[in-house]
Amino acid sequence: MEINNLGGGDAQFNQAAFQQARLDKLFSMIDVMSVDLFSKDIITGRLCYELVFNNLNSVLSTISPKLTKGTKEKPGELDLLEKFRDIIRGNIEIRNIYKKLNKSSFASTRDVLSPDLDNRNIISDLLFKYRIEIERVMDIHGLANPNKEAEAGWD
Numbered sequence: 316m317e318i319n320n321l322g323g324g325d326a327q328f329n330q331a332a333f334q335q336a337r338l339d340k341l342f343s344m345i346d347v348m349s350v351d352l353f354s355k356d357i358i359t360g361r362l363c364y365e366l367v368f369n370n371l372n373s374v375l376s377t378i379s380p381k382l383t384k385g386t387k388e389k390p391g392e393l394d395l396l397e398k399f400r401d402i403i404r405g406n407i408e409i410r411n412i413y414k415k416l417n418k419s420s421f422a423s424t425r426d427v428l429s430p431d432l433d434n435r436n437i438i439s440d441l442l443f444k445y446r447i448e449i450e451r452v453m454d455i456h457g458l459a460n461p462n463k464e465a466e467a468g469w470d
Contacts, residue, residue, distance in 0.1 A: 338374060338377060338458070344366070345371065345446070348363040348366050352442070353430070364407070364412075364439070365407070368445075371449060372400060374449055375400065378458050381456045382396070392452050395448075399445055403438075406441055410434035412431055412435050413429065414429055415428060415429075416428075416429050
């Protein structure tokens, strides 16, 4: 990121470089948290899948000025991604990642929490598809990192 403030005037910076650095940082955090989506982040205490979702929304917010907006008859890229975001938000709100089970032993019965693998798979798949769609749109608009053919040494 380049910032110039020569002669005490208004500071100027390269907004494209700043936005690319922001996107790189967001995707790096998404990658780290995606290793175990259903664990708690040790810094925030929140579940990683919630943080991944929030960071993908931050990516969308950063790239949204470049996306096409549609009409009622023909939705644009931003409209479709916002609708996908709302679907994921709704699923996160209604799908518990744990289910309560009654464990019986010889002497007693108690409730225990067990991972709900079906709900975890649905949330994981939706987040994966959301990321892929965001990256596809970024690539269309030249907002993604250079592809491997364009980089030296990726033969």
